[in-house]
Every structure is written in C-alpha cells, then in structure tokens.
Amino acid sequence: xxxxxxxxxxxxxxxxxHALRGVSLAVxxxxxxxxxxxxxxxKSTLLNCLSGVVRPxxxxxxxxxxxxxxxxxWHVSRKGLLQVxxxxxxxxxxxxxxxxxxxxxxxxxxxxxxxxxxxxxLFPILAERREQRAGSLSGGQQQMLAIGRALMGGPxxxxxxxxxLGLAPVIVVQVLAAxxxxxxxxxxxxxxxxxxxxxxxxxxRAYVIEQGRxxxxxxxxxxxxxxxxxxHYLGQGKTAKH
Amino acid sequence: xxxxxxxxxLVVGGVYALFALGFTLVFGIHHLMNLAHxxxxxxxxFVALYSVLAGLPLWVSFVLAVVGCGLLSILxxxxxxxxxxxxxxxxxxxxxxxxxADLFIMSFAQKISGSDILRFPFETFPVQIxxxxxxxxxxxxxxxxxxxxxLMLVLxxxxxxxxxxxxxxxxxxxxxxAVLSGxxxxxxxxxxxxxxxxxxxxxGVLIGLAFNSIQFTMGEPFLLRGFVVIVLxxxxxxxxxxxxxxxxGMLQTxxxxxxxxxxxxxxxxxxxxxxxxxxPYGLFGKETAGAMRAQx
Ligand SMILES: Nc1ncnc2c1ncn2[C@@H]1O[C@H](COP(=O)(O)OP(=O)(O)OP(=O)(O)O)[C@@H](O)[C@H]1O
Ligand SMILES: [Mg+2]
Numbered sequence: 001x002x003x004x005x006x007x008x009x010x011x012x013x014x015x016x017x018h019a020l021r022g023v024s025l026a027v028x029x030x031x032x033x034x035x036x037x038x039x040x041x042x043k044s045t046l047l048n049c050l051s052g053v054v055r056p057x058x059x060x061x062x063x064x065x066x067x068x069x070x071x072x073x074w075h076v077s078r079k080g081l082l083q084v085x086x087x088x089x090x091x092x093x094x095x096x097x098x099x100x101x102x103x104x105x106x107x108x109x110x111x112x113x114x115x116x117x118x119x120x121x122l123f124p125i126l127a128e129r130r131e132q133r134a135g136s137l138s139g140g141q142q143q144m145l146a147i148g149r150a151l152m153g154g155p156x157x158x159x160x161x162x163x164x165l166g167l168a169p170v171i172v173v174q175v176l177a178a179x180x181x182x183x184x185x186x187x188x189x190x191x192x193x194x195x196x197x198x199x200x201x202x203x204x205r206a207y208v209i210e211q212g213r214x215x216x217x218x219x220x221x222x223x224x225x226x227x228x229x230x231x232h233y234l235g236q237g238k239t240a241k242h
Numbered sequence: 243x244x245x246x247x248x249x250x251x252l253v254v255g256g257v258y259a260l261f262a263l264g265f266t267l268v269f270g271i272h273h274l275m276n277l278a279h280x281x282x283x284x285x286x287x288f289v290a291l292y293s294v295l296a297g298l299p300l301w302v303s304f305v306l307a308v309v310g311c312g313l314l315s316i317l318x319x320x321x322x323x324x325x326x327x328x329x330x331x332x333x334x335x336x337x338x339x340x341x342x343a344d345l346f347i348m349s350f351a352q353k354i355s356g357s358d359i360l361r362f363p364f365e366t367f368p369v370q371i372x373x374x375x376x377x378x379x380x381x382x383x384x385x386x387x388x389x390x391x392x393l394m395l396v397l398x399x400x401x402x403x404x405x406x407x408x409x410x411x412x413x414x415x416x417x418x419x420a421v422l423s424g425x426x427x428x429x430x431x432x433x434x435x436x437x438x439x440x441x442x443x444x445x446g447v448l449i450g451l452a453f454n455s456i457q458f459t460m461g462e463p464f465l466l467r468g469f470v471v472i473v474l475x476x477x478x479x480x481x482x483x484x485x486x487x488x489x490x491g492m493l494q495t496x497x498x499x500x501x502x503x504x505x506x507x508x509x510x511x512x513x514x515x516x517x518x519x520x521x522p523y524g525l526f527g528k529e530t531a532g533a534m535r536a537q538x
Contacts, residue, residue, distance in 0.1 A: 051422060077424040089419035091412050098408045105409060106424030153424055 003062075004029045004188055005050070005081070005157055010059035011212075012045050019045040020056070021212040027157065027190050032183040034199040034206035034220060035192045036233060042212040043192045044086050047159045050190075051083045052076040063157070077106040080156035084163060086192075088146040092135030096126055099134050099149050106153025113186075114151040122178055123148055140171035147178070157188045164195050176202050196233035200224040208233065246377055247499045248492060253383045255491020256390030257448045261464055262471035262483040263397065264441030270478025271414040271434050274332055277340040278318050279468060280461025281347035282439050286311045286446025287456045288351055294366055308443045315439020316432050318343050324431070344461075351458035360456040367451050386448045393444055394484060397437060401480070410434060470514055476527025485525060 003026040012020040019042045027033050037043050048054040050061055052073035061068040063081055077083075091099055100116065120127040123144040129137060134145055143163050150158060160179070164172040172195070180202055183189050193199035200206055200220040208216035208229060216229055223229050265279045286307040293303035322339040326332040370381035401407040412420040413430040421427060449464075450456045471490050475482025490510065497506045517525070 053418065053421070072426070073421045074424050074426045077422055083422050085419065085422055089416055089422075091415045091419060093415055094408065094411060098411075101405060101408055102412050102420065102423050102425070105405075108424060149423060 003027060004031075004064060005190070006060075006062045007046070007050065008060045008062075010046065010049055010056050010061065012042075012049050012054055012056045019212055020049065022059070023209065023212065023214055024059075025207055025214065025217075027188060029188055030183075030186060031205060032180070032189045032203045033191070034203040035190060035209060036194065036196045036199050036206060037209040038194070041209045043209060044161055045212075046209070047083055047085075047161050047190075047192060050076075050081065050159060074106075077153060078108045078110070080106075080110065080154055081159070082106060082150040082153045082155040082157070083159040084146045084150045084161065086161035086165065088139075088142050090134045090137075090142050090145050090149070092133065094134055095131050096134050096137070096145060097130045099145055100126070100152050103149035103152030110154050112152075112154025114154060116152070119148045119151050122151075122182070140167050140175070143167060143171075143175055144178070147175070151182075155187065157190065158182070159190050159192070161192045162194060163191070164193060164198070172198065196229075197224075200234075247495050249377055249379065250383070251492030251495030252488060253387050253491070254452070254495060255488035256387050257445045257452070257487075258467060258471060258491045259484045259487025260390050260393055260441050260448070261445040262468045262475070262487045263394065263480065264438035264445075265465075265468045266472040266475070266478055266480065266483040267397075267434055267438045267441070269472065270480065271410060272323075272431065273478075274323060274336050275340070276315075276318065276323075276435075276438065277337060277465065278322065278343040278347060279438070279442055280465030281344045281351075282311050282315055282318070282442040282461070283446040283449075283464050284351060284456075284458060284461035285314055285347060286443030287450030287460065288355070288446075288458075289443070290447040290450060291360055291362060291456050292354075294362060300366055304444075304447050307447045308440045311443025311446070312436040312440035314347075315435040315442070318439075319431055319435040324428075344465075348458050348461070355456075355458055357458070361454050362451060362456075382451060386452060389444060389448060393441060397441070398480065400437070406433065470510060472524075474514060474517060474524055476524030479524065479526040479528075482524055482526030 005027040007023060007025045010020050010023045011018065023042070023046055035043055035046065045054055049056045050068070052068065052071050052075070056069055059069070063079060066079070068076055068081070091102065094102070100119070125141050126145060126148050129141065134142065137145060147160070147163070163175050167175065176198060179189060179191065191199060191203060200223055203220045205218065206220045206223050207214050208223070216223060216226065224234065261283055265276065268274055268276050289307040289310045290303040293306050294300060298306070318340065322343045323332060323336055326335040326339060367382050367385070372379045372381070401410060409420065409425045410430050410433060412423070413425060413427050417427055467490060471486035472478070472483055474489065475484070475486030493510060493513070494506055497509050501509070
C-alpha cells in the first residue's frame with residue numbers, strides 16, 4: 001500500500017532537549033488516524049515537524065512521494081498539508097470572512113473540493129457570523145472557523161491539534177461529527193487528541209506516543225480494547241489538563 | 243489670523259501624518275522600530291531634488307523618490323532587520339542596526355551634497371495663490387493636502403480592503419497562524435517596508451517643496467516628531483498616526499505663530515507628557531496591545 005504521508009525515524013529537539021526520539025508514522029489516502037498521548041509527549045512537535053514549523057534534527061517526511069524536511073511551512077501548506085493548530089489560533093481582530101480568505105492563501109492556484117459554500121454548509125454559523133470579529137465567536141465556533149480556514153486552503157491531508165481543547169462536551173461531539181463526515185467524503189485526517197476515548201471511537205487507526213516515542217499503534221477499535229492502553233489512557237480521571 | 247494658521251497647520255500636519263504613518267506601520271505590523279525612517283524621508287527629498295536638477299519633470303521626480311524610498315526601505319529590512327529577526331534579537335538589536343543604517347544613509351547624503359542647504363530651482367512647483375473665503379491657499383498646499391489624503395486612502399484600502407492587506411494584518415496578529423495558512427512572511431515584510439518607505443519618501447518630497455530647504459540632516463527632527471505623533475496617537479495605530487500628525491502640525495504652526503519661537507518644542511513635549519499621563523497608551527492606542535507586548 002502506498003502512503004500519502006510517511007514520517008520515518010523523526011527526531012526533534014528544543015535547544016538540546018529531545019521532544020521526538022525516532023517517530024515513524026504513516027497515513028494512507030482516505031484514512032482517519034488518531035495520535036494520542038499525554039501532556040508533553042511530543043504530539044504538537046510532531047505535527048509542527050510535518051508542517052515545517054519545527055525543523056526535525058533527523059529523519060524524513062514524505063508527502064505524496066516528495067521529501068518535506070527543509071521545506072518552508074508556507075510551501076508545505078500550499079502542497080495541501082494543512083494544520084489546524086493547537087489553541088485554534090484564529091485571528092481575533094479580523095472578521096470571520098477575512099479569516100476564511102486568509103485560509104485560501106494555501107490554495108495558490110490548486111483546485112479545491114472545499115468551496116466556501118461547502119464550508120458554510122458544514123458550519124452554518126460561519127455564514128451567519130461572516131462579518132463579525134472572529135474574536136467575538138464562542139470557543140466552539142472559533143474551532144469551526146479554524147477548521148474552515150484550513151479547508152479553504154484545499155487540504156489533501158488535514159492535521160488537527162487537539163480541536164476539543166477547552167470545548168464543552170456537546171460541542172466536542174459536534175466537531176468530531178464534522179470531522180467524520182469530512183473523512184467520509186474523502187478527506188484524509190490526522191487527529192491529535194488527549195481525549196483518547198473519543199479519538200479512538202472516531203478514527204480508523206491510531207498511534208499512541210509517549211516521551212517522543214510511538215509506544216502503541218494499530219486499529220483504533222482494537223487499541224480501545226488493549227489492556228495497556230485502557231490502563232493508561234481510557235481509565236477514569238485521566239487527561240486532567242486544564 | 244487664526245483660521246489661516248489652522249489651515250497652514252493642517253496642511254503641514256497632513257504631511258507629518260504621512261511620515262508618521264510609515265513609521266507606525268512597521269511598528270504596528272512587525273513590532274519593530276525603524277530609526278532610519280528619518281533618513282529615508284531625507285532620501286526622498288534628495289532624490290526628487292537631484293532628479294529635478296537633472297532636468298526631469300517634477301512628477302517624474304516625485305514618483306522616483308517614492309519608489310526609490312520604498313526600495314531603500316526594503317534594503318533596510320534585509321540588512322538591518324531580517325538577520326536579527328532570525329536570531330530572535332530584533333527588538334533591541336534593531337535599535338542599534340537601524341541607527342547604523344540611519345548614519346550610513348546620512349553620511350552618504352553628506353558625501354553627495356556637502357553640508358550645504360540645497361533648494362529646488364525657482365518655480366519648480368508653480369506658484370499660484372487662491373483666495374477662498376478670506377483664506378489664502380497656495381497650489382502647493384492643495385497638492386500637499388491632496389497627496390496626503392490620497393496616500394492615506396490608498397494605504398487604508400490596501401490594508402483593509404484587499405487580500406494582500408488581510409495577509410499583512412494576519413502576519414501582524416499571528417505570524418505562525420498566517421504561515422500555516424500558506425502566507426510567506428518575507429513577502430509581507432517587503433510589502434510593509436516598501437509602503438513605509440514610500441510614505442516617508444513622499445513626505446520628504448512634500449516637505450522639501452514646502453520649506454525648500456534640503457539638507458542631509460533634515461530627517462532627524464522628523465524622526466523625533468514622528469515619534470511624538472505615534473506616541474500621541476497610540477503606538478502602531480493607523481488612525482492614531484493620522485490624527486496625531488494633524489494635531490502636531492496645527493500645534494506647531496499655532497505656537498510658532500503666536501508664541502516666542504523657542505517655545506514650540508517645549509510646548510509640544512509638555513503636551514505629550516500630559517496626554518500620556520491621562521492616556522498612557524495614546525489617543526487611539528489599546529491597552530491590550532501593550533499587554534501583549536509585555537507577555538512576549
Ligand atoms: N517551544 C518550545 N520550546 C522548548 N520546549 C518545548 C517547546 N515546545 C514544546 N516543548 C517541549 O517539548 C516536549 C513536547 O511538547 P509538545 O508540545 O510537542 O507536547 P504535546 O504532546 O503536544 O503536549 P500537549 O498535550 O500538552 O499539547 C515537552 O517536553 C515540551 O515541554
Ligand atoms: Mg500539544
């Protein structure tokens with residue numbers, strides 16, 4: 001099977017402190033893959049390496065056959081590898097419309113299946129609040145905007161960094177449902193989550209990372225039954241973050 | 243009479259606003275202070291003057307000065323800012339490096355002109371005076387006011403009504419998010435520095451024409467005034483620079499007209515002091531902007 005994305009033996013460090021220690025991971029076209037792990041495991045670092053924001057100290061990243069290590073992040077985005085960053089990072093002082101327009105920068109002439117109309121159908125609230133300051137949206141709406149912004153860039157692979165962070169449970173369910181429907185319509189997704197239960201329930205396959213290493217990987221529904229995973233990630237009172 | 247002085251002040255203030263707008267643009271968008279901005283202003287006057295002396299029509303010289311200063315400003319970004327930004331030392335380092343650029347450009351101008359005060363040939367700008375409701379307006383004043391208004395409108399539309407402007411504002415607000423959306427930040431830096439330099443160049447030509455006294459040091463007092471304007475208006479605030487520029491222009495003209503000449507600066511800086519006591523973030527400044535800076 002040929003993969004859309006293959007990361008091989010990736011390592012990364014922040015001023016000498018290792019954040020990734022030889023992570024390998026692959027995502028095939030059409031898959032919905034989860035990446036779970038505790039605080040500080042290196043999940044965001046991994047996504048940022050894929051996006052070109054953090055430069056890995058070793059290893060390789062191939063996206064549709066092309067080596068990405070060393071590519072500037074804006075070029076990575078323009079190839080259709082788009083990230084919805086941790087904490088949403090919407091532009092609070094710009095309008096919803098302007099945030100979406102900004103997202104379209106990553107298209108740079110490529111054809112996209114995700115028209116504004118389609119995004120508005122997925123998240124009708126974005127159409128309603130079109131001319132409002134993005135900062136005036138609620139947390140869940142901001143997350144929808146962040147996803148909408150990435151979709152405007154015509155993703156071939158969408159990376160999401162903890163989209164459920166700080167959202168009410170009912171909103172989390174909505175966001176995950178939107179991601180599942182995007183995936184059902186053909187979008188390849190790599191989802192980082194601390195909320196392991198929901199991530200495993202929504203995805204096809206998953207990786208568990210701890211201290212910069214992949215410690216488990218496999219089919220999500222099987223991982224959800226794995227005693228080691230249950231003990232660490234699916235027990236009660238885990239994932240206290242806020 | 244008062245109305246006449248107010249009018250004169252308004253016209254000069256419009257040009258101050260242009261100058262300060264360029265300065266505040268770089269500060270507001272990139273959080274960097276370009277202390278060579280006064281030298282770019284001076285370069286604008288120089289380029290226009292030497293082009294006119296070389297026989298080019300004034301409007302061609304004006305365009306050359308504006309574009310030339312835009313390019314000079316990009317050069318300053320490349321030499322004095324971009325390397326520091328990579329090392330993460332831009333905020334303090336750039337004060338030194340742009341001061342260096344300022345001195346470099348000034349010495350270069352001094353080499354060309356000597357220390358002489360240079361003047362545009364007589365009637366470079368046609369001398370024409372209109373009477374309007376008892377006020378006296380020269381064609382040059384109309385041109386200055388018109389240029390200021392047009393350039394400010396163009397700038398505002400560019401920033402707030404175009405996709406490129408949205409990209410500039412997004413890099414300003416959150417460079418990481420902009421980059422993840424496919425924005426090449428270098429292109430944005432070049433654009434803001436070009437706009438900033440072009441505004442400085444335009445104001446240099448206009449002030450050069452208005453006071454017809456061009457010297458390699460002419461940028462220095464302007465840098466200080468530009469500073470007053472943006473502190474007054476609020477650091478990085480575009481409407482603040484516009485209103486601050488107009489206020490400063492009127493204030494300066496009025497004090498010069500009605501008070502002993504040495505008092506102008508004393509009054510301006512006292513007023514600045516009082517305003518900052520009442521509104522520490524300037525007239526249009528936002529408290530959050532300062533708070534954000536403090537966190538970084
Ligand atoms: N900019 C940075 N500078 C220094 N160290 C960092 C930086 N970002 C992350 N780290 C460190 O690298 C390690 C991995 O962090 P990372 O943010 O990738 O973890 P994470 O799995 O995303 O955690 P979380 O669930 O809290 O978001 C942590 O030890 C963290 O402290
Ligand atoms: Mg993280």
